Amino acid sequence: MGRIINNHKIGHKHGEGHSIDFYAYASRIRQWNATFKVCLSVLTLILCIVLDNPYVSVSVIIAMAYLTVIKGGISVTEYLSILAIPITFILLSTFTIAIDFSKQAIGEYNLYLGFCYVFTSTVQIKKMTFLILKIFAAISALQMMTLSTPSSEIIYVLRKVYVPKIIVELMSLIYRYIFILIDVSTKMKNSAKSRQGYCDFKTSCYTFGSIASNMLIISIKKANAYYDAMEARCYDGDLVFWEEDKNIDVIQIALAAVFIIFLILLWCFTR
Numbered sequence: 227m228g229r230i231i232n233n234h235k236i237g238h239k240h241g242e243g244h245s246i247d248f249y250a251y252a253s254r255i256r257q258w259n260a261t262f263k264v265c266l267s268v269l270t271l272i273l274c275i276v277l278d279n280p281y282v283s284v285s286v287i288i289a290m291a292y293l294t295v296i297k298g299g300i301s302v303t304e305y306l307s308i309l310a311i312p313i314t315f316i317l318l319s320t321f322t323i324a325i326d327f328s329k330q331a332i333g334e335y336n337l338y339l340g341f342c343y344v345f346t347s348t349v350q351i352k353k354m355t356f357l358i359l360k361i362f363a364a365i366s367a368l369q370m371m372t373l374s375t376p377s378s379e380i381i382y383v384l385r386k387v388y389v390p391k392i393i394v395e396l397m398s399l400i401y402r403y404i405f406i407l408i409d410v411s412t413k414m415k416n417s418a419k420s421r422q423g424y425c426d427f428k429t430s431c432y433t434f435g436s437i438a439s440n441m442l443i444i445s446i447k448k449a450n451a452y453y454d455a456m457e458a459r460c461y462d463g464d465l466v467f468w469e470e471d472k473n474i475d476v477i478q479i480a481l482a483a484v485f486i487i488f489l490i491l492l493w494c495f496t497r
Contacts, residue, residue, distance in 0.1 A: 246372055249308075253298040253374040259474040260379035261386065266482050267371035273486070274363045277493040283359035285489060290366035298374050308373070312365050316358055324354040377401055378467045395465045403452065410444055411437065 250256060255263075274286055295305050325346050331338070336345035371380070377398070384394050414437050418424065423433035453461075 249373045250376045259472040264383045270367040281496045283363035286363040290370040
């Protein structure tokens with residue numbers, strides 16, 4: 227399965243939104259019990275937020291990367307490309323925590339811009355670094371779940387914990403439909419590129435506006451086609467998914483318990 231991923235290069239950088247499910251179906255830990263993976267991911271996410279410890283965050287990042295890359299069979303390059311977008315967002319959103327502006331030269335480090343000073347301090351930089359690690363650890367936990375568990379199995383787990391049916395069905399429809407629109411948008415953009423639609427700034431703006439306006443019409447057509455396909459498959463207001471119960475190995479539960487205990491002990495000794 228790992229070879230399939232490497233040969234086809236189905237990463238986000240190609241604009242294929244549905245590649246998340248490709249990774250999930252190709253993962254070598256896909257056969258693990260879905261409830262176990264979802265519970266481990268959510269519990270790890272909660273511990274990252276509650277414990278708020280950089281050592282715990284680093285441990286979670288390493289552990290989730292090990293499960294996804296080593297056990298799951300995804301290449302390091304593909305894994306990092308998937309995390310590139312959230313990492314960029316994290317850096318941009320947390321950068322404002324480390325810096326501030328003032329009319330006077332204050333702080334341990336400052337830079338004069340001609341009309342004001344940009345300053346920061348070791349405390350602010352440390353606070354920003356710890357926050358980045360915590361968010362990245364939480365995202366890594368969720369990525370482990372999504373890159374090894376198909377969306378249908380995640381929905382199955384949500385049904386088991388009695389999440390309202392309307393919420394589960396809306397999640398499924400929105401999830402699928404977003405990727406349909408992404409795929410359409412990618413094809414339209416590639417078509418425009420092949421016709422020199424982005425040769426200069428003025429043409430790029432015109433092309434962007436044309437694609438944006440066409441997306442509304444195409445989205446309505448796709449929605450109608452989607453609903454017709456559902457009715458053709460005897461849709462009666464209730465979405466039915468293939469559900470499969472997978473056994474949980476005792477050793478997996480034991481290792482997960484050891485990992486959770488390790489995180490708690492690490493927090494106790496480093497807080």
